[in-house]
Amino acid sequence: xxxxxxxxxxxxxxxxxxxxxxxxxxxxxxxxxxxxxxxxxxxxxxxxxxxxxxxxxxxxxxxxxxxxxxxxxxxxxxxxxxxxxxxxxxxxxxxxxxxxxxxxxxxxxxxxxxxxxxxxxxxxxxxxxxxxxxxxxxxxxxxxxxxxxxxxxxxxxxxxxxxxxxxxxxxxxxxxxxxxxxxxxxxxxxxxxxxxxxxxxxxxxxxxxxxxxxxxxxxxxxxxxxxxxxxxxxxxxxxxxxxxxxxxxxxxxxxxxxxxxxxxxxxxxxxxxxxxxxxxxxxxxxxxxxxxxxxxxxxxxxxxxxxxxxxxxxxxxxxxxxxxxxxxxxxxxxxxxxxxxxxxxxxxxxxxxxxxxxxxxxxxxxxxxxxxxxxxxxxxxxxxxxxxxxxxxxxxxxxxxxxxxxxxxxxxxxxxxxxx
Amino acid sequence: xxxxxxxxxxxxxxxxxxxxxxxxxxxxxxxxxxxxxxxxxxxxxxxxxxxxxxxxxxxxxxxxxxxxxxxxxxxxxxxxxxxxxxxxxxxxxxxxxxxxxxxxxxxxxxxxxxxxxxxxxxxxxxxxxxxxxxxxxxxxxxxxxxxxxxxxxxxxxxxxxxxxxxxxxxxxxxxxxxxxxxxxxxxxxxxxxxxxxxxxxxxxxxxxxxxxxxxxxxxxxxxxxxxxxxxxxxxxxxxxxxxxxxxxxxxxxxxxxxxxxxxxxxxxxxxxxxxxxxxxxxxxxxxxxxxxxxxxxxxxxxxxxxxxxxxxxxxxxxxxxxxxxxxxxxxxxxxxxxxxxxxxxxxxxxxxxxxxxxxxxxxxxxxxxxxxxxxxxxxxxxxxxxxxxxxxxxxxxxxxxxxxxxxxxxxxxxxxxxxx
Numbered sequence: 001x002x003x004x005x006x007x008x009x010x011x012x013x014x015x016x017x018x019x020x021x022x023x024x025x026x027x028x029x030x031x032x033x034x035x036x037x038x039x040x041x042x043x044x045x046x047x048x049x050x051x052x053x054x055x056x057x058x059x060x061x062x063x064x065x066x067x068x069x070x071x072x073x074x075x076x077x078x079x080x081x082x083x084x085x086x087x088x089x090x091x092x093x094x095x096x097x098x099x100x101x102x103x104x105x106x107x108x109x110x111x112x113x114x115x116x117x118x119x120x121x122x123x124x125x126x127x128x129x130x131x132x133x134x135x136x137x138x139x140x141x142x143x144x145x146x147x148x149x150x151x152x153x154x155x156x157x158x159x160x161x162x163x164x165x166x167x168x169x170x171x172x173x174x175x176x177x178x179x180x181x182x183x184x185x186x187x188x189x190x191x192x193x194x195x196x197x198x199x200x201x202x203x204x205x206x207x208x209x210x211x212x213x214x215x216x217x218x219x220x221x222x223x224x225x226x227x228x229x230x231x232x233x234x235x236x237x238x239x240x241x242x243x244x245x246x247x248x249x250x251x252x253x254x255x256x257x258x259x260x261x262x263x264x265x266x267x268x269x270x271x272x273x274x275x276x277x278x279x280x281x282x283x284x285x286x287x288x289x290x291x292x293x294x295x296x297x298x299x300x301x302x303x304x305x306x307x308x309x310x311x312x313x314x315x316x317x318x319x320x321x322x323x324x325x326x327x328x329x330x331x332x333x334x335x336x337x338x339x340x341x342x343x344x345x346x347x348x349x350x351x352x353x354x355x356x357x358x359x360x361x362x363x364x365x366x367x368x369x370x371x372x373x374x375x376x377x378x379x380x381x382x383x384x385x386x387x388x389x390x391x392x393x394x395x396x397x398x399x400x401x402x403x404x405x406x407x408x409x410x411x412x413x414x415x416x417x418x419x420x
Numbered sequence: 421x422x423x424x425x426x427x428x429x430x431x432x433x434x435x436x437x438x439x440x441x442x443x444x445x446x447x448x449x450x451x452x453x454x455x456x457x458x459x460x461x462x463x464x465x466x467x468x469x470x471x472x473x474x475x476x477x478x479x480x481x482x483x484x485x486x487x488x489x490x491x492x493x494x495x496x497x498x499x500x501x502x503x504x505x506x507x508x509x510x511x512x513x514x515x516x517x518x519x520x521x522x523x524x525x526x527x528x529x530x531x532x533x534x535x536x537x538x539x540x541x542x543x544x545x546x547x548x549x550x551x552x553x554x555x556x557x558x559x560x561x562x563x564x565x566x567x568x569x570x571x572x573x574x575x576x577x578x579x580x581x582x583x584x585x586x587x588x589x590x591x592x593x594x595x596x597x598x599x600x601x602x603x604x605x606x607x608x609x610x611x612x613x614x615x616x617x618x619x620x621x622x623x624x625x626x627x628x629x630x631x632x633x634x635x636x637x638x639x640x641x642x643x644x645x646x647x648x649x650x651x652x653x654x655x656x657x658x659x660x661x662x663x664x665x666x667x668x669x670x671x672x673x674x675x676x677x678x679x680x681x682x683x684x685x686x687x688x689x690x691x692x693x694x695x696x697x698x699x700x701x702x703x704x705x706x707x708x709x710x711x712x713x714x715x716x717x718x719x720x721x722x723x724x725x726x727x728x729x730x731x732x733x734x735x736x737x738x739x740x741x742x743x744x745x746x747x748x749x750x751x752x753x754x755x756x757x758x759x760x761x762x763x764x765x766x767x768x769x770x771x772x773x774x775x776x777x778x779x780x781x782x783x784x785x786x787x788x789x790x791x792x793x794x795x796x797x798x799x800x801x802x803x804x805x806x807x808x809x810x811x812x813x814x815x816x817x818x819x820x821x822x823x824x825x826x827x828x829x830x831x832x833x834x835x836x837x838x839x840x
Binding site for chain 1: 789
């Protein structure tokens with residue numbers, strides 16, 4: 001995944017051979033750019049906000065906020081309007097709103113079995129969404145063409161006075177072979193090139209791990225908003241994590257962190273699609289639940305039926321849920337010992353499995369002998385559902401605009417011509 | 421552990437209810453402070469550096485560097501001297517050096533069985549070091565008094581024209597009870613108060629996890645210098661980790677991350693001092709090695725003997741090393757799947773165990789089915805030895821000075837009076 005600029009903590013040094021990073025710039029132009037970004041980011045995250053609120057929240061003075069808002073209005077990124085209801089006497093403070101209808105990003109998702117494409121407006125609103133099946137054996141690179149087709153289809157109904165600011169794609173790391181067998185996807189260096197070739201009107205298309213991106217969305221707009229240290233666990237065909245520490249994604253070498261599904265938790269367990277044995281995902285995946293419930297492990301549609309049966313008191317289904325939930329708690333305890341986050345969020349198919357077996361998961365965690373890791377820990381079902389992946393991808397795509405709002409000349413309408 | 425200011429990545433938001441952090445200040449005073457900090461930090465990390473090199477490394481112009489260096493000289497933090505060997509014609513560039521003899525911090529360590537106190541000069545030089553045994557049953561809070569005694573003893577021989585800039589203490593999380601049994605230390609909120617009461621001349625005494633601090637030292641000045649994503653594994657009585665992601669320590673909730681010794685790797689394994697069963701540390705600790713070698717698990721002195729016997733071809737010792745090394749590789753593989761760092765560094769007693777069993781550790785990791793996590797991964801023995809903990813603690817203690825070099829009036833000579 002593309003990451004943000006990193007700042008270094010005091011006391012933590014660089015390679016003695018490499019120069020230190022450049023110092024924060026001192027120029028007025030840089031300050032103005034940062035302030036424009038701060039205003040735009042604020043309304044992007046919090047929705048319509050009065051000038052007065054912006055003034056107090058951003059610690060800038062009134063005239064500065066007025067000038068910044070005027071610049072953003074002139075660029076077509078926000079609107080300014082009088083509030084619909086003036087609550088007190090005097091001249092009301094204008095309300096600054098992001099132009100979600102006009103300014104948008106392309107957010108794509110390559111799930112295990114589905115391909116999805118959305119237009120997401122600034123402010124995080126899904127404006128349009130298309131979805132097709134992803135056949136077994138289709139690589140992420142091969143998925144780019146059908147995704148581009150979905151995007152072109154959406155673009156046909158876009159008004160002319162709109163601004164496409166970028167795009168991002170979330171890619172699952174667990175796929176299905178042509179034979180239906182589950183495989184861990186290896187990194188595909190060719191993906192970047194394929195995206196660039198197909199999305200010519202949208203340079204700098206970003207690709208990232210699906211669990212990282214869904215976790216980011218839950219952190220920015222979902223159940224973990226305001227929580228800076230969290231583990232987001234995503235169940236799809238496999239199990240992955242998006243780990244956020246100090247408000248930033250832990251991306252690992254070339255974006256390959258969070259392969260928590262392949263922690264070995266049961267050395268004597270079942271073979272895993274990755275080639276190892278006893279991986280966590282052999283114990284907590286949808287397939288594990290289905291297996292314990294006596295169902296076809298490949299029949300994903302049956303997961304909901306098993307959970308429903310468990311809720312209705314079916315004993316086999318209930319035991320299947322508890323067995324999976326117990327291993328879920330076991331692995332979460334291990335992760336908590338390593339990272340010690342403030343929250344663990346369960347998303348994708350793990351959301352429903354967690355919800356069904358939450359008591360068992362909590363019991364396993366309560367048995368953890370290290371109370372300092374447990375007492376503050378919140379376990380939460382994800383809030384954004386299937387939208388999380390698309391909303392998270394859009395956040396990545398908006399990064400460049402939010403860092404430098406008036407300098408979006410490099411991107412343009414998909415399929416259209418570049419606009420300065 | 422105390423941490424550094426966090427910056428947020430683009431696209432990652434805050435609690436909608438909380439104000440955004442203040443924007444980077446625009447004032448000339450703030451810029452000067454940052455630049456002073458950058459120059460001082462540079463020579464702190466890299467040693468004596470010419471003005472010309474500082475100019476190019478920091479991206480500032482010559483006259484700015486000259487003015488900053490002059491300010492630092494006036495404050496007694498650095499010296500400026502003509503180079504001893506002028507390599508070419510023309511006026512030689514003055515060399516800026518940190519005044520390690522004058523400017524120093526108190527670095528303390530509460531190990532499982534030892535208490536250590538050092539004076540560390542700016543630039544990371546250990547100027548003086550005292551050490552006493554830590555009796556079984558002595559809490560971290562109880563260790564503060566004898567540590568303060570060691571510090572007072574060192575202070576007696578300190579020249580008058582010196583500047584104490586702060587102090588920090590590294591605390592192990594695994595201790596020995598009065599009965600000799602190994603225990604996981606619970607957080608002691610009282611430690612901060614005890615430090616404050618004892619080190620009155622040195623406000624803001626920082627406490628942190630020993631493995632975090634030793635890992636920081638290896639990252640700043642040791643075998644992982646220049647590596648921004650690493651896991652440092654520390655073997656003492658127990659096993660802990662310092663995890664550094666993007667150049668920053670992962671500290672977790674209240675500093676409790678990296679309890680990797682308590683990942684359960686063997687659900688059918690031995691009981692652990694923490695109250696659980698089959699924790700990683702039951703398989704890779706010094707005690708495990710001694711047990712497999714048929715020695716008294718409590719006899720820490722025998723660890724070196726076992727490693728020497730293994731090197732000499734003793735079969736029992738060799739098998740003991742391989743068994744521990746295999747579990748070491750097993751757990752490292754799990755951690756690598758979660759965090760995917762660029763390096764894993766083995767320190768404390770794990771340093772020697774890793775060195776003795778490196779082939780076995782590597783074999784276990786080579787068997788990992790996810791090549792994207794393995795190919796780039798470097799396994800390294802720690803470079804700083806027992807000094808790592810003290811050097812890392814000093815880095816923490818220097819933080820405040822490096823952030824604002826001319827405003828060190830809040831700290832003073834230990835036992836002396838505050839100097840403005």
